[in-house]
Amino acid sequence: MNQHTHDHDDREPSASECADFLEQIVYFLDNELDTADCAAVRVHLDTCNPCLEKYDLQRTVKSLVARSCSEAAPADLRARVMMRVQQVQVEIREG
Known part of the structure; x- marks a missing residue:
């Protein structure tokens, strides 16, 4: 049996x-x-294994985000979000 060990094999x-x-x-x-x-x-x-689990989670999140970003938001939701963004901008300027 070979006595040579690798760092990642024994710790x-x-x-x-x-x-x-x-x-x-x-x-x-x-x-x-x-x-x-x-x-x-x-x-x-x-x-x-702990790093592999974190890698798998990151890969899953990345996949979900990519899939979500390829879908367009409904027009009414988009309009409501843009209106709220404008309201926040006004509040910041006035604040």
């Missing part, structure tokens, strides 16, 4: 390592990381 990732990878997840989801960073994120997600 849990530290909180700071997880924090670093969690910062990169948004860029990973948007395909904005270079190949080496993508590979490092994948390895971390394969070995860290």
Whole structure:
């Protein structure tokens, strides 16, 4: 049996390592990381269930937001929102 061990095989990732990878997840989801960073994120997600769960949640939220943004709001809702925005702008100017 080989006595050589890898860091990610014999210990849990530290909180700071997880924090670093969690910062990169948004860029990973948007395909904005270079190949080496993508590979490092994948390895971390394969070995860290808490980070994988957070990644899955971020991916789900991103998917829902993307789907929601592709739908147009009904005209009456749009008009009510725009009227409220104008009211708030007046309140800010007068305040």
